Amino acid sequence: MNRMNTADVDTTTIAIVGYGYWGPKLLRNFTDIADCRVKYVCDKYATRLRQVTSKYPNIKIAQSFDRVVEDSEVDAIVIATPISTHSDIAKQALENGKHVFVEKPLTADSESAEELIRLSAAQRLVLMVGHTFKYSPPVLKIKDIIDSGELGHIYYISSSRVNLGLHQPDVSVIWDLAPHDFSIIFYWLNEEPVQVNAFGRACIKPDKPDVAFINLAFESGAVAEVHLSWLSPVKLRRTVIVGSKKMLTYDDTESVEKVKVFDHGVNFVEPSSFEEFQLNYRSGDILSPHLDTYEPLFAETNHFVECIREGRQPKTDGADGLRVVKALEKAEQSLMKNGNFVEDSRCRLRIA
Numbered sequence: 001m002n003r004m005n006t007a008d009v010d011t012t013t014i015a016i017v018g019y020g021y022w023g024p025k026l027l028r029n030f031t032d033i034a035d036c037r038v039k040y041v042c043d044k045y046a047t048r049l050r051q052v053t054s055k056y057p058n059i060k061i062a063q064s065f066d067r068v069v070e071d072s073e074v075d076a077i078v079i080a081t082p083i084s085t086h087s088d089i090a091k092q093a094l095e096n097g098k099h100v101f102v103e104k105p106l107t108a109d110s111e112s113a114e115e116l117i118r119l120s121a122a123q124r125l126v127l128m129v130g131h132t133f134k135y136s137p138p139v140l141k142i143k144d145i146i147d148s149g150e151l152g153h154i155y156y157i158s159s160s161r162v163n164l165g166l167h168q169p170d171v172s173v174i175w176d177l178a179p180h181d182f183s184i185i186f187y188w189l190n191e192e193p194v195q196v197n198a199f200g201r202a203c204i205k206p207d208k209p210d211v212a213f214i215n216l217a218f219e220s221g222a223v224a225e226v227h228l229s230w231l232s233p234v235k236l237r238r239t240v241i242v243g244s245k246k247m248l249t250y251d252d253t254e255s256v257e258k259v260k261v262f263d264h265g266v267n268f269v270e271p272s273s274f275e276e277f278q279l280n281y282r283s284g285d286i287l288s289p290h291l292d293t294y295e296p297l298f299a300e301t302n303h304f305v306e307c308i309r310e311g312r313q314p315k316t317d318g319a320d321g322l323r324v325v326k327a328l329e330k331a332e333q334s335l336m337k338n339g340n341f342v343e344d345s346r347c348r349l350r351i352a
């Protein structure tokens with residue numbers, strides 16, 4: 001790969017576009033990075049921008065992205081706007097010679113993601129996607145455990161990411177929440193799914209599914225199911241991984257012991273007759289490994305600045321973003337294609 005264009009000066013100057021729910025978290029982290037200066041925060045709405053000025057009086061605010069992207073002092077653009085706007089803003093930024101960080105998912109369709117990858121490669125600019133969990137200590141620890149062979153080969157992964165809200169106006173729950181599970185699972189297994197199907201329903205807003213059950217099958221034989229919902233009485237961020245040697249649970253809502261490795265399993269003894277059929281269930285130690293305690297978003301934002309300064313390809317680059325977008329498209333297509341509308345007094349439903 002060609003070396004990236006690096007920032008010419010010691011300080012990397014960035015602008016953040018989108019100051020809704022997630023933008024402030026990105027701003028807090030970027031302002032904590034040494035040798036990184038946030039010059040602008042840009043948002044369509046003046047009310048949002050007033051919150052920036054009261055907290056960070058030295059940061060300029062802008063309602064027009066054109067003004068920001070044309071400023072030659074700005075090295076990089078950080079995008080935290082709704083998903084449907086990602087590709088246009090990222091394209092304009094790359095065409096103006098800026099490095100780009102885009103929140104997950106990279107784009108709303110795979111063609112736009114491919115175009116961004118082409119543009120960034122041609123301009124030798126960093127293109128990074130905010131797959132935050134790939135910077136999170138429990139996810140990294142589980143990757144090490146899987147790669148070490150401790151779990152054996154992976155039979156299946158089951159994941160629940162449910163909560164009450166936040167309903168997104170422009171996308172289904174799949175595009176909002178599945179980027180997390182897909183990026184994590186593809187990273188752990190080091191492969192993309194060969195089969196994706198989804199089943200779900202739109203309970204509150206017609207045509208915007210807010211609950212989905214996605215099944216994934218991988219060439220290695222591993223299968224995964226991902227349950228997503230904006231309609232749940234409790235917040236669950238829970239994953240179970242079952243391997244041929246050991247099993248593991250990961251609960252991101254726990255403050256301690258987020259990851260537990262169970263020396264549990266089943267041994268199948270080849271029978272010589274039906275009467276001899278037997279399984280030996282093994283129930284051994286449960287171990288909770290030590291985890292680092294840094295904030296994943298700080299590691300992620302730091303990585304972006306380092307990649308710009310050192311001309312490196314990010315760990316969550318455009319290709320990583322595209323893999324996830326392709327799987328999101330398949331899941332959404334499956335959910336929509338086999339769907340029948342069912343209407344009752346509470347919900348107008350689409351079922352796939």
Ligand SMILES: NC(=O)c1ccc[n+]([C@@H]2O[C@H](COP(=O)([O-])OP(=O)(O)OC[C@H]3O[C@@H](n4cnc5c(N)ncnc54)[C@H](O)[C@@H]3O)[C@@H](O)[C@H]2O)c1
Binds near residue numbers: 017022045082083131
């Ligand atoms: N990595 C994570 O864990 C994580 C968590 C939440 C959200 N996100 C991602 O962050 C992004 C933003 O999500 P959010 O929940 O903050 O959305 P939001 O709707 O709360 O905020 C988006 C902001 O962008 C502004 N905006 C929209 N179009 C704009 C434009 N053309 N120019 C300037 N500003 C514009 C809006 O006014 C709004 O303030 C999404 O891609 C989402 O998937 C990531």
